[in-house]
Amino acid sequence: MRLTVAQALVRFLSAQYTERDGGRHRLIAGMWGVFGHGNVAGVGQALLEAGPEAMPFHQGRNEQAMVHAAVGYARTRHRLSAMACTTSIGPGATNLVTGAALATVNRIPVLLLPGDVFATRPADPVLQQLEVAWAGDVSVNDALRPVSRYFDRIWRPEMLGPSLLQAVRVLTDPAETGAVTLALPQDVQAEAYDFPDGLFAERVWPVRRPCPEPSALAEAARLLRSARRPLIVAGGGVRHSEAAAALAGFAAATGIPVAETQAGKGALRWDHPQCLGGVGHTGTAPANAVARQADVVLGIGTRWTDFTTASGSLFAPDTRFVNLNVAAFDGAKQDGLALVGDARAGIEALAEELAGFRAPPCAVSTRAWHALTESVFRGTYRPEPVAGPQEPGPQEPPRSGGLSQGEVVGALDAVLADRDVIVNAAGSLPGDLHKLWRARDPEQYHVEYGFSCMGYEIPAAIGVKLAAPDREVFALVGDGTYLMLPTEVVTAVQEGVAITVVIVQNHGYASIGGLSEQVGAERFGTAYRFRAEDGTFTGEPLPVDLAANAASLGLEVHRARTAGELRAALTAARDSPRPAAVYVETDPSRPAPPPEAWWNVPVAETATRPAARSARTAYDRAAHDRTGLDRP
Template sequence: MTGTRRLTVAQALIAFLARQFTERDGVRHRLIKATWGIFGHGNVAGLGQALVEYPDLMPFHQGRNEQAMVHAAVGHARQSGRLSTHAVTTSIGPGATNLVTGAALATINRLPVLLLPGDTFATRPADPVLQQLEVPYAGDVSVNDCLRPVSRYFDRITRPEALVPAALAAMRVLTDPAETGAVTLALPQDVQTEAHDWPEDFFTERVWHIRRPAPDPAELGAAVRELRAARRPLIVAGGGVRHSGAEAALAAFAESTGIPVAVTQAGKGSLLHDHPRDLGGLGHTGTAAANELARTADLLLGIGTRWTDFTTASGTLFTAPGARFVNLNIAPFDAHKMSGTTLIADARTGLEALAEALPGHRVDESYAAACTTAKQQWELRVDEAYAAPDLSAAPTQTQVLGGLDSLLGPEDILINAAGSLPGDLHKLWRPRSHDQYHVEYGYSCMGYEIPAAIGVRLAAPARPVWALVGDGTYLMMPTELVTAVQLGLPIKVVVLQNHGYASIGGLSRSVGAEGFGTAYRFRAPDGTYTGDPLPVDLAANAASLGLRVLRATTVAELRTALATARAASEPTCVYVETAPDPGTGPGSVPPAEAWWDVPVAQTASRPEAVRAREEYERRVGGRRWALG
């Protein structure tokens, strides 16, 4: 007998979470570093009281928006290499349902976060209670069931005894490198406050080992044969490389074999921008260098990639006759995509096994030289895009990135998620460290950047953290700026004002929808939103929330403002009204070198839609089914 401890369910959960650790490569990390919370009747007397009871066990952060709290936890988890994360508690009702978007983002991006929403009474003393969803055919359904499809694990704790197996299962999923994502433990508000005699063993320290599975010998042999037979192989590095900490192994493998490397959004930074084998971004938002080699590659070695439609240009990019795929991935679900040869293993372990099995193997030097030339030519295009010959002119969005490019060092971290910025960054950004590039593009969630910057800064307290947002994204979720002020976190927020959804506006025009509903403008006399821009002052808004604000109207002012923000010791906003992309020359972003499938109206009377459909039919005809 180890004895028991009498605690409420909420108190026991907090005491349990404080003693969970991860370990990888001999280094230990606390798994749940802190808890975010907004309190209502569904959690204030349970988890709220438990956090008051045990302030030394669990640090607490006060949030302003439930979705944003999840984003902050996810940003922390990504910056921590998925070895640490945060918990998030809300009340039942609007607070709980506000978690759904953040949970979806975490699960899609394979990033761990623990959600602890309150729930309706398990004992059902009255029916319905406040914020109860009445479902005539099922008495055990609450709004928290919305979280089931976006969670990797879900349980509702209707009895105190159920907490023990549920909490252990939750930790198993949070620490599983192939299955991790959002984990939800729904906690009925009456059960949270119930006392129970818990076994002391429940509160002993547990260390969850993050495994590095090695490849199966037969799969490894098949992958080696494919690589030896290839004449124009291309590595596609995805987020799994970074999650595994496999960057050094990838660099060594690319150097020894001469195989060039293209990166997905999640994989950018796997190689630094000046590595001789780096080709930059791949796919619809990729570089001309990477996409041209992808079209002629006879073998694609995918490492930790999900093969999304942006990466494959909606199935139109890998068009060389007989092109084959080898998929090195810790998740069998992803390893079997593209009908490729599977190599189910940890990215670092798998790369090391491939290198050991391919001693002396190297691509033809003429192919390696062609890759080098293509990369050099692309770098010249990046230089032109960043150039700003007139310092007194308003900067384009690309010139804003150029200003950051000239200022930021390897210690800086750059965060973005939505709008046209992810495409521009994927094409143009030159990562100086493996974790500098933090673009959330699995869900591309507007509003992610500011709360994620808070989570990243909490994980990396000595490093400058930048959140890049357009005006549309800023208006989605500026509330956590107050949290940054409250916590004294000197995040740097760059707000690019372009009066609407510039990215979707451009897409809308390309698919025949004429930019409808994408600009922030007054209504014109004909009822359309084509009047003057709305007189919204986002800089004044940021200042009202407690930030120091630096306004920039010219390239010269922008460069000064960015340097001032980088040195600031308080949360700072750089606000800049951007000039339109000129289309060509300095300040313009090179066009997409690969397609993206956005279906166009099959029948229409407006000429723009008719032309767009003709182009769509031409493009979709180039799709290649990956069937081996």
């Protein structure tokens, strides 16, 4: 069949499917694009010729945001269906790098199709070409190599078929998936070639559920049976494997308590008897209390990041780990016993091995924590005063008299239905949500904390809504995140994707402002304020009206000042058929409960300012007390 390379690419992608548990899914459900001279005559023309039934197209405004939307879609579809992104060469291609890193870090499939320089080199350099004196075959797309799970450059039409098969192999492999990049020289995109008809035959790629080795299962069961204080840590693999029901049954049968990572939150309903809530630096008091005493920990689908382990300080040195993970790389972490296999298949196999087993009763209750959460939601929570004299830094958080961020979370908790989805990624909200959110559905909590990328929320919410149109989707953003990447609001308006953007105005970077104060940097450079006479950003808050900005981009906007007004605004936005925004100003001086575990952020070892010296003293004490250095 004689087609251009771009036409063959689109035709091939339209015929690829995945299958798991008897359900078939289209692998590439659509393509996002921003067109320039590097892809308009190739991929652009091919999409037009194929038509929307063969390959639905979504018009992006920013290339990084397109990848975020694709990631939100693929995560919601449990990695069984994904999206592609096409860009021009030059800045369009390099804008993909951040999104690609996010996808690969989080093990989420996305296909990237950046344009590239001419293969035939009619002129050198061409527009937007990076010249490298020591290598003639390097372009800006090589920046995508370290953040891609598979990378190839299609120099000749003959390369397309074998490369596409390798690309799809990686996209559909639960252990290997992430960003896949096929760089497409712009002249090759438009070149015609006689492709074999077999390349375009419909293909179904099975996504299997490998079961761990029987000997490893037996050893894991032996360890869990011997445990006096066992704990399960549920990670994102539970969601990807659709293993929430299996985990709930396993926890109920064995009595083993369950703590959740950011990616795993929602694996159990918040009121399940074995659910302890979030674990680690942003976790709950009950989960971390159990983790500190645990002698055997079963990690399911977790990468064991520093927030989960509290920089390696949360678990005792003699704690034994069993890691059920489809990726052998993650299964070997924490010097654990690796159960390499699918999360759901592994849970079911472990349940058989542990038939009749019941763990000793957990001595830790969640009742007090739930009461604390209610007080945060009502606005009656007041943090305990810090012992000792406190000298406020020169850049204290502004006291607006507005709601606390915890009250905003409480209003969302009151308004959202069980199947509604919250999307977040960066700032202080991930910490508050991990502690406080009461997940009622495995898909409700969509927080990207592997890369914690500002700007993820709005485009990802669009991707979630496209993947699950029957769910209401709320993107939670602070003012810093909103200002960084609001562009896809226009896409939501254009395509009628009825998401709700909740804009939390706290006049700067609240999370990093708090961390800055903790590490002795005195909130330097974290507030959105005018310069004062001394040249520092300590003047009045900036008169920026983000609600007006959202309205100018086409959103239906609701403003709220009180908790009652916020609940009403959220309800109105939820019920609206249009994309909407809810704007609320918060008071950064009223934080949620503090972290329940340590996070290792090194502090200046020498300094002249008292705040930094005091912070270093606290850091040294924490490092000594919490990482086991003082234990024999």
